[in-house]
Amino acid sequence: MAARLFEKKEHAAIYKKYRFSAQENLQKVIFAYLDKKLNSFRLAVDVGCGSGQSTQLLAGRFEKVVGTDVSEAQIEEAKQAGHPPHVSFLACPAEEVPLDDHSADLVVAFTAAHWFDIPRFMTEVDRLLAPSGCVILCSNTLDLQLRYGDCSEELTEILREVIKQISPYKHEKINRVLDDYKEIFDAVPFQDKERITDIFDKMPMSVANLVGYIQSFSPYQTFLKKQPEAAKSLVAKIEQRLLETMGVSSEETQLELWTRQVCVLAHKKA
Template identity: 40%
Template sequence: MAARLFEGKVHAAAYLRYRITPHEFISKIMDYMKKKTPNQLNLAVDVGCGSGQGTIPFAPFFTRVVGTDVSPAQLEMARTNSNPPNVSYRQCPAEELPFASGEVDLVTAMTAAHWFDRQRFLLEADRVLRPGGCLALLFCSPAMVKLKYGDVSNTLNDICQEFYAALLPFFSPYLGLSLTRDQVKIYKDIYNSCSYLEKEWHDCFPVKRIVPLTGYTGMLKTIHGYQKLQETDPAEAERLLNDIQNRLLSAMKASSPDTEVTMIFPCHYLLAHKPL
């Protein structure tokens, strides 16, 4: 059974505001598709689309783009975006996609597939993909982000690791004991389970974003371990977030939380091509 999280309205709003749009990954997907299946870009389906950051950027490339998610709150947020006319959203589980067999050119999921029933999802993706269609999965967890700022980057990242360690008891056991190692292993297992002969695995593809420090701490609010702590003990969640922000500012010798830092995401992804 797939895990269900990220379904509260406040959480969905934070997702929309703070989660990044993975333009670099989308470029990798489109380069791959142009090599494997040129001129067949009718329907892309973004599974577990959340608030739509990874859905909308496909609009220039496909005749139709559909984002699917199990959460009504996430889809409500997605629909508040300035969506192009060829982008729409559907509520459904990742393992039960509302498309005909062989209808879809691309099935993708952006940092979502680790929550799916993975074997059922792979079977469903194979069902809806047309012969020659592509599967593309990205894993780019906020808990893997490194901060870069002057000569204190190592200090900042040590502070961040303490924050993640404090959240560890609140993370879903569905993901294993390690916030990063076990989750990456999930994606490698999906890659190994994919029956397509033409497939690629890419490790630690770096994505960089320059944001105010509040952009980083805002993103931390979207982590499901933080959301669980907030449900359990709102005062402690706020204290922990304020503490990390103050410690980061102190290490940076900065006073304003709008001071810019560089976030570096080590992303992992797989690409696969269904046989003709």
């Protein structure tokens, strides 16, 4: 069964504000693979697109892009963000995409596939993909680092403590991220496939945006639902500790979030 944890309007708004699209090095991996494998760039389907940050990346390469998500609130956020005319969004389960058989040259999921009903989703991928189409499933991991001046180690330790504090509230499907998408890789029904687990990117962001990013995590949202006062207190303490460690007073001070990403890439041979 697929997990549905990002459907409330409040969470969708946080997701849109603080989540970021696939970064430079991950983009290079994806587009180099597509250039090598694809002969046609007609239709790309971004499944579990959330508020559409990464869907927009495909717009410059494909004649048509469709972003789908089970959450109507997320899809509404994606539509309101503005997008080119050949990009559209629709609300539907990842396992039941209302597009024609063998119509897609690419099916992709950014930081979403671990939430799906994997057997049903893989059947749907096979149905959607045209001969010689590709599927790409990637995700940020929890291997995160913060960098700022000479206090990078201390900042990273604060972040890891926070992740540890909210980890009791994580859904079991997060284990698919913790095992670097191996279960998902094994389930891909095509022989021509590979898994890359060491794609590193850096994302400049303010302290305020980093705290917002943490608030967008599903374990934090579950924590907030069950213990609202404790969750809000945790957020306030995070920001205070970060600012004190950095020796600054403004939450708009910029630091760098370094992420490690995993990526499963596969080609459906004609």
